[in-house]
Amino acid sequence: MPSLPCAELHLHIEGTLEPDLIFALAARNGIDLPYADTADLAARYAFTDLQSFLDLYYANMDVLRTEEDFADMTRAYLRRAAAAGVRHAEIMMDPQAHLARGVALETCVNGVAGALATSEAEFGVSTALIAAFLRDRPATEALGVLQNLLAMDAPIIGIGLDSAEVGYPPSLFAEVYDRARGAGLKCIAHAGEEGPPAYIWEALDVLRVDRLDHGIRCMEDEALVERLVLDRVPLTVCPLSNVRLRAVDTLPAHPLPEMLARGLNVSVNSDDPAYFGGYVDDNFTALGKAFGLGADQLATLAGNSFRSAFLDAGRRAALLAEVEAWRAAEQAGTA
Numbered sequence: 001m002p003s004l005p006c007a008e009l010h011l012h013i014e015g016t017l018e019p020d021l022i023f024a025l026a027a028r029n030g031i032d033l034p035y036a037d038t039a040d041l042a043a044r045y046a047f048t049d050l051q052s053f054l055d056l057y058y059a060n061m062d063v064l065r066t067e068e069d070f071a072d073m074t075r076a077y078l079r080r081a082a083a084a085g086v087r088h089a090e091i092m093m094d095p096q097a098h099l100a101r102g103v104a105l106e107t108c109v110n111g112v113a114g115a116l117a118t119s120e121a122e123f124g125v126s127t128a129l130i131a132a133f134l135r136d137r138p139a140t141e142a143l144g145v146l147q148n149l150l151a152m153d154a155p156i157i158g159i160g161l162d163s164a165e166v167g168y169p170p171s172l173f174a175e176v177y178d179r180a181r182g183a184g185l186k187c188i189a190h191a192g193e194e195g196p197p198a199y200i201w202e203a204l205d206v207l208r209v210d211r212l213d214h215g216i217r218c219m220e221d222e223a224l225v226e227r228l229v230l231d232r233v234p235l236t237v238c239p240l241s242n243v244r245l246r247a248v249d250t251l252p253a254h255p256l257p258e259m260l261a262r263g264l265n266v267s268v269n270s271d272d273p274a275y276f277g278g279y280v281d282d283n284f285t286a287l288g289k290a291f292g293l294g295a296d297q298l299a300t301l302a303g304n305s306f307r308s309a310f311l312d313a314g315r316r317a318a319l320l321a322e323v324e325a326w327r328a329a330e331q332a333g334t335a
């Protein structure tokens, strides 16, 4: 069966570092890892919440030192994503996590962007880059990094907001988002993963986001659901991530089917696939199994991903046609 064609809109490139690549980059850079082997590392992926994951996620980034390291990581993701059916990827990176380790902005941005530049020719995956700011660091630091990204003419289409959510409401970053919007950048933010519905309201009303990452806790606030439906705000949902980080207890308890039924503009994404048990195809497969989703619902989710992407009209139409062809083949039983 051919993979469902989709866009991946919520993907932290640093979260695609697989254990074997972590070991390969450590060897290349002469770094001693505090793990016996890849199995020892993978055994530590039993997370209790977002912070327990972030601790390991930031520690493992230490193997990324050169432009080539960032490019190799990005190419490995694109190869795997293409096999998963991804036809367009809007990829987030965390520049502050690298700056804090003494890696230059040019090194991390040019490494990732260099691999993205050849992605369509090499893997058939069109791409865009999003610079995410760490909400548990000061907004003044984010503002400085944004200024530097603009000064170097970094090939980014937008900004995001990630890292530890609770205690760091979106409104802290109002000035950063105003500046980004003024520079013509798209505005995206994580909200409502672990944080309360009030953070989603702030992302909408203060940051004026074009798209929300996660947003699953909107289901606790009826007026918020109505607002999100009315404005067709895209929500990039990451089911396997939510289970691994204990935002939901089990996949069958995930609110995604209810979100779809309420008319929310939901897409399916992998977040940090090396850490959360799978890429976007694995997320679709797990959802299909947990909820018995048919071709129509899967095609709706894939269609939403292309409708929520920052694509030009021509490519969007071509990719939506691929989804319709997939749906027709599935329904005819010829896939």
Ligand code: HPA
Binding pocket: 012, 015, 050, 057, 162, 163, 164, 190, 193, 241, 271, 272
């Ligand atoms: O799932 C996530 N949530 C918040 N911040 C992150 N940074 C990487 N992954 C995540």
Ligand SMILES: [Zn+2]
Binding pocket: 010, 011, 012, 162, 190, 213, 271
């Ligand atoms: Zn995320």
